[in-house]
Amino acid sequence: MTDTHTAAQTPTGPRRPRVALMGEFSAGKSTLTNLLLGADPLPVKTTATRMPPVWIAHGHGDPLREDPDGGLHPMGAAGLEDVALDDTRLIRMRMQSDILSLCDLVDMPGISDPNMDGQIWHELIEEADLVIWCTHATQAWRQSEAAAFDSLPKTLKANAILLVTRFDKLRSDRDRARVLARLRAETKGLFREIFPVALLDALAAGEDRAKWDASGAEPFIKALIDMLATLRVDADDDATAQPMLAAAEAGDTPFVRPARVAPPTGGLRRARPTEDETQSVPGHV
Numbered sequence: 001m002t003d004t005h006t007a008a009q010t011p012t013g014p015r016r017p018r019v020a021l022m023g024e025f026s027a028g029k030s031t032l033t034n035l036l037l038g039a040d041p042l043p044v045k046t047t048a049t050r051m052p053p054v055w056i057a058h059g060h061g062d063p064l065r066e067d068p069d070g071g072l073h074p075m076g077a078a079g080l081e082d083v084a085l086d087d088t089r090l091i092r093m094r095m096q097s098d099i100l101s102l103c104d105l106v107d108m109p110g111i112s113d114p115n116m117d118g119q120i121w122h123e124l125i126e127e128a129d130l131v132i133w134c135t136h137a138t139q140a141w142r143q144s145e146a147a148a149f150d151s152l153p154k155t156l157k158a159n160a161i162l163l164v165t166r167f168d169k170l171r172s173d174r175d176r177a178r179v180l181a182r183l184r185a186e187t188k189g190l191f192r193e194i195f196p197v198a199l200l201d202a203l204a205a206g207e208d209r210a211k212w213d214a215s216g217a218e219p220f221i222k223a224l225i226d227m228l229a230t231l232r233v234d235a236d237d238d239a240t241a242q243p244m245l246a247a248a249e250a251g252d253t254p255f256v257r258p259a260r261v262a263p264p265t266g267g268l269r270r271a272r273p274t275e276d277e278t279q280s281v282p283g284h285v
């Protein structure tokens with residue numbers, strides 16, 4: 001291999017908070033990642049897939065495969081699902097998206113994925129600052145989820161949101177109320193907040209404000225942005241993101257909204273960052 005370099009050569013220092021999407025297989029993690037990005041870089045699957053973690057950060061360039069020793073390799077023609085899992089720690093992707101001006105997103109494999117080495121995800125999750133735990137509404141918060149969540153680092157558990165996905169699959173008000181009541185009781189003290197969402201409805205809402213509101217996505221995204229605004233990361237925080245976070249704290253938070261689901265007014269969307277991320281203007285509308 002000639003065209004490789006190591007992660008150690010990647011610039012370090014100031015950084016954005018990292019948001020990990022976790023949960024069982026098929027809980028909607030990739031669907032949520034795509035919703036937050038306002039784009040579809042990740043495959044969404046109904047059948048078991050062999051996917052490594054995918055770390056998405058603001059920027060440009062082709063995806064890179066990171067091996068267990070931190071070496072970075074071009075993916076070439078290989079798709080995300082074709083990578084050799086035993087020789088891959090994660091995939092690094094760079095994209096332009098509003099949410100990525102506030103945080104990195106890490107789409108994790110399902111917690112019970114037999115193809116995913118537990119060691120790998122436990123090491124990787126040490127690097128996350130905030131976790132969005134996705135749980136299927138129809139079989140929410142299984143024992144396996146409670147155990148995996150409990151094994152997370154303490155500091156990460158302090159910044160956790162529970163997202164009850166596929167809420168549209170619960171048919172009656174009674175079922176919906178019952179599931180939420182059970183989750184509130186069984187996860188008491190574990191999550192900052194619990195949000196029921198219908199992710200596919202949110203994705204399909206487009207300019208349909210009523211559909212967007214009914215999907216439950218809005219309060220969740222607001223809470224996420226609020227948490228990011230108050231989250232403190234190490235390395236003296238991110239010089240680029242902090243002014244944006246300060247703007248968010250000041251209540252000027254019209255800028256992060258998945259592009260696909262911008263409200264009908266269209267006026268809330270921030271201009272896409274141009275050029276290099278270091279030149280993007282914080283809070284610029």
Ligand SMILES: Nc1nc2c(ncn2[C@@H]2O[C@H](COP(=O)(O)OP(=O)(O)O)[C@@H](O)[C@H]2O)c(=O)[nH]1
Pocket residue numbers: 023024025026027028029030031032043044045046110134165166167168169197198199200201
């Ligand atoms: N009805 C419904 N389907 C969903 C929802 N979220 C995800 N799905 C579907 O569930 C399947 C698995 O989603 P995916 O995002 O790949 O799950 P992951 O394995 O956690 O990444 C896909 O077919 C999605 O379209 C939801 O809120 N409602």
Ligand SMILES: [Mg+2]
Pocket residue numbers: 029030031043044045051
């Ligand atoms: Mg997935």
